[in-house]
Amino acid sequence: MTLYYSLVFLLLVAEMVIFLALIVPLPFTWRRKLFTFVSESPLVAKLQYGMKITFIFILILFVDSVNRVYRVQIELAAAHKAEGRGGAAVLGGSERMEVQARKFYSQRNMYLCGFTLFLSLILNRTYVMILDVLRLEEEVKAFKGDPAAKKGSSLQKAGNAGEIGKLKEELAAKDRDMANLKKQVENMQKEYNRMGDQVSGSDATSRKGQ
Structure with a gap:
């Protein structure tokens, strides 16, 4: 197995571990803290962005493996068709084993990439469903008057991992833009006042001369 397919296999194993961690029954408080951390962490948001790019490459590998399987199937079908017409064996023993090996490896890579994408x-769907369940549980606890339930908690606002962190970064950028704009307005105001003083001084001088 090549290096990139080995990395795909490790990613598949990591996905299986994460899925098991998501479905493990935990107390409501622990699960809420965990998902609050995941939703607000900028590191998780960056990791999620990197995983999206990784899955694009895995999709390319999946399409390539499907293409390889298709070509091997055509090659085997052509060989069986030629042998069925009574001709000599198109593929010898070693050649047939080599084609069968290529077929096996291509199918293995196709299944590996396909299951990883699936x-x-x-x-993603399980994570969204768990968030919905947690939000509903918090609403129920709030209606029942449970003090442990927090109305308007971050779970009710979290749609994607790191969304709150991303909003904070955008807010900081807007604050910086506002500060720069304020400085520009102050400079323009000073320049306007200076020019007004010059015009007033020239008018006074002209009047004295008259």
């Missing part, structure tokens, strides 16, 4: 969709 499990990523399942993980």
Whole structure:
């Protein structure tokens, strides 16, 4: 197995571990703290962005493996068709084993990439469903008057991992832009006052001369 397919296999194992961690029954308080941390962490947001790029490459590998399987199937079908017409064996023993090996490796890579992509969709959907369940549980506890329930908690606002961290970064950027704009307005005001003073001084001088 090549290096990149080995990395895909490790990613598949990591996805399986994460999926098991998501479905493990935990107390409501622990699960809420865990998902609050995941939703607010900028590091998780960056990791999620990197994983999206990784899955694009895995999709390319999946399409390539499907193409390889298709070509091997055509090659084997052409060989069986030629042998069925009563001709000589198109593929010898070693050649047939080599083609069968290429077929096996291509199918293995196709299944590996396909299951990795499929499990990523399942993980995303499972995460969203757990967030919805936690929000509903918090609403129920709030209606019952449970002091442990927090109305308007971060779980009710979290749609994607790191969304709050991203909003904080955008707010800081807007604050910086506002500060720069304020400095520009102050400089323009000073320049306007200076020019007004010069015009007033020249008018007074002209009047004295008259």
